[in-house]
Amino acid sequence: MNKKDVIKLLEEIALYLEIKGENPFRIAAYRKAAQGLEKDVRSLDEITDFLTVDGIGKGTNDVIVEYVNTGTSTMLEQLKEEIPExxxxxxxxxxxxxxxxxxxxxxxxxxxxxxxxxxxxxxxxxxxxxxxxxxxxxxxxALDEMGQRPERLPIYYMLQLVEEIKQYLREIPEINRFSVAGSIRRLSEMIKDIDFVIDTDDAETVKAKLLQMENIKEVINQGDTKISYVLGDEYAVSVDFLIVDENAYASSLHHFTGSKEHNVKMRQLAKARKEKINEYGVTNLETGERKHFETEEAFFNHFHLNFIPPELREGKDELERFKEHVNLVRDEQIKGDLHMHTTWSDGAHSIEEMVNAAREKGYQYIAITDHSKFLRVANGLDEKRLLKQREEIERLRQKYPDIHILHGVEMDILPNGTLDFSDDFLKEMDWVIAAIHSGFNQSREDIMKRLKTACENPYVDLIAHPTGRLIGRRSGYDVDVEALIEMASETNTALELNANPMRLDLAPEWLDKAQEKNIPIAVNTDSHQTSTLTFMQYGLQVARKAYLQPETVMNTWDVEAIIRFSNRNK
Ligand SMILES: [Zn+2]
Ligand SMILES: [Zn+2]
CATH class of the missing domain: 1.10.150.20 (5' to 3' exonuclease, C-terminal subdomain)
Structure with missing residues (x-):
């Protein structure tokens, strides 16, 4: 449980009370308590007495304490009984x-x-x-639109389901290995359904246990080697489990990962060698002998190819390219994360908790980049609070000398085209991110003017989530990305690949162009809590889709190189 969970509880209670037609003061008390918690810089663990939080009174305190101690709320349970969920x-x-x-x-x-x-x-x-x-x-x-499940759902929605299924599979001891396959493994942006491939010596037991999973709405298929069913809360999602033995695992995984276009090209390659590929292995058409592979890498090597990462299996020119070694950024090369929030603005964890989570990942450095004052809804920081935050960061630097903490900020580019802080102030920050969070309906001309001001500022290091898109939900503001890349190149400003699966912004086709212009790309999680530091893996998959090399991705650099970059105009 973290602060966000408690805030959610308070807001939910307020909603129920509102539906119930309760006294407006009572409703407001819950909302005020939620806001107070949001604004308090301490994380949940650090608040020993909730009455010390602005906006929390006796009544709301009791509700919070019960929830924190027991994980449930009598108040909410009662409301749920009175009012239909x-x-x-x-x-x-x-x-x-x-x-x-x-x-x-x-x-x-x-x-x-x-x-x-x-x-x-x-x-x-x-x-x-x-x-x-x-x-x-x-x-x-709106009701009409609500009733229909779109044919494809955004990747972030599906990834949550995939994580739940993985958690379940990990607890089945009869499973030797498993992997998600299909378009999720390739990290497509919109996804139709979910596929898993499972390696087991005991298919019957595994199948029985798969059918015991919670939340199954309908079983579609129960074959010898396959179970398919529909899962879901908000939307119905069909999930296929392919159950194979050790011999067929690697070939099956390759087969069900696709894409179709990639598989066609692989089959053509095999045919030219008088071989045939299917999900069980590779058959020599002259001798009839079937070859099995321990891993996908061995499978590719058989065809004199290097391992092709799933995200690049799109049937373009990957077969030609991977005849040679391809210098792609790898997960283990990442030394830090340069965009994250804490309880000082709208994050759920304190600076110290974020620092410790990054230390656990073995990072050499991180940048703490809370929102700036313009973003009131996110409790953005003004100059005074940023200076106070610097003292806290200084304290943590003394306490944790094994990690370099950059004091940064995610500064708003205001709708009128100005920046939220003066040059003199920005000059003193270790790391300055500029971002658009407002005025999404402005003309392309106005948006580009705003981005130009940010790029031309000598102390702005990075433009965050450059298009503002949310996959499957909104396309973002009207930005001329090509012109932005040009501006970034001229002003030596870095661009972000925001790794949050809701955003994945910039998209691969733009990253490729940015790399051509030698623009440094920061792959950042934009975490608002410790658990999402793992989003880095999705960002890196997108980076590889664009064939980004380690040198392009600035968070493979040493901290000295990051500091040199940030000091380039100082
Ligand atoms: Zn942002
Ligand atoms: Zn952010």
Missing amino acids: TLLPLLKLPGLGGKRVGTLYKELGITDIETLKKACLTGTIYQVKGFGKKTVENILK
């Missing part, structure tokens, strides 16, 4: 806040999406004050 999804609809959902529940007995839809279609909803034609039209439109 099925009302909560209604809050996502346009024009429906807690109060209005409460009114619909009390006056019309609307309890879920179905009953709401019926009330809209029959017109009974017009009996309730404040529901006009336009509102109802908007609700119906």
Whole structure:
């Protein structure tokens, strides 16, 4: 449990109270407590008395203490008994806040999406004050979109499910090895379904245990070597498990990882050698003899190829390229993470907790980069608080001499095109990230002006998440990426590959162009809690999709080189 969980609890209680039509002061108390926690610089473990947090009073304190100690909340449980949980999804609809959902529940007995839809279609909803034609039209439109599961879902959603399944598979002792396959393993941005390949000597037991997984909505297929079912909370997702023995594992994994186009090219290559590839191995067409491989690497080597990372198996020119050694950035070359948040702005963990998580990963350095003052919703820091934060970082530097802590900031580029801090102030920071978090609807011209100001500033080191996209949710602001790459090259400003699977920003096609221009790329997790420092692996997969070399990725550099870069105009 971390601070975010407690904040979520308080906000959820406030929502239920709002639906219930409770006293506005009572509702506000929970929201105030949530905000107070968000603003407090201490992490959950560091707060010994919640009454010392701004905005937390006796009532909210009791609720928090119970939740922290027991992991449950009587208050929330009671509210859930009084008010149908099925009302909560209604809050996502346009024009429906807690109060209005409460009114619909009390006056019309609307309890879920179905009953709401019926009330809209029959017109009974017009009996309730404040529901006009336009509102109802908007609700119906949103309901239609809600009902359909898009054909493909964003990678970040699927990765969460994959992690849960992996956790389950790790606990089945009869499984020798397993791997996710398919488009997730190749880190495609939008994903249709999930595939796993499992190596076992005891297929029957493994199959039985797979069928005991929680949250199975429907079993589609139970064959000798395959189990398929539908899982899911928010969306239904079909998952295939291919169950094979040790001999077939590597070939199966390659086969089910794809892509189709890559597999076609591999089969052509085999055919030219009078061989045939299938999921069980490689057969010599003249002798009929079948060859098995211990690993995918051995499989590729058989065809005189080096190991091709899954993310590059797209059926482009990878077969030609991997005849030779390809100098790609590797996970173990990463020495630090240059973008992360703490409780000082909107992160869940303290600086010290982030530092320790990075030390555990064996990093040589990190940059602490909380938000700047313009971003009020994220509790951004002004000059005064940044100076205070520097004292804390200084203390931690003394305490942990084995890691280099850069004092950075993620500074907003304001909608009017100015920066959130003066040059004199920025000059004193170890690491300056500039980013756009507002004014997404501005014209391309205005957006480019803002990015130009940032690139031309001598103390800005890096442009974060350069397009502002969220995969499958929003395309970002209107940016001319090619022109941005040009500006970054002229001003010697680095660009980010944000490794958060919601963003993966910049995308590979742009990274490739940036590398051509010798622009340093920082692969950063933008972590708001310790657990997401692992997002680095996804960022590196994207980096390899663009054939980024170790020298291009600046967090393979030593800390001295990072400091030299940050001092280039000082
Ligand atoms: Zn940001
Ligand atoms: Zn950030």
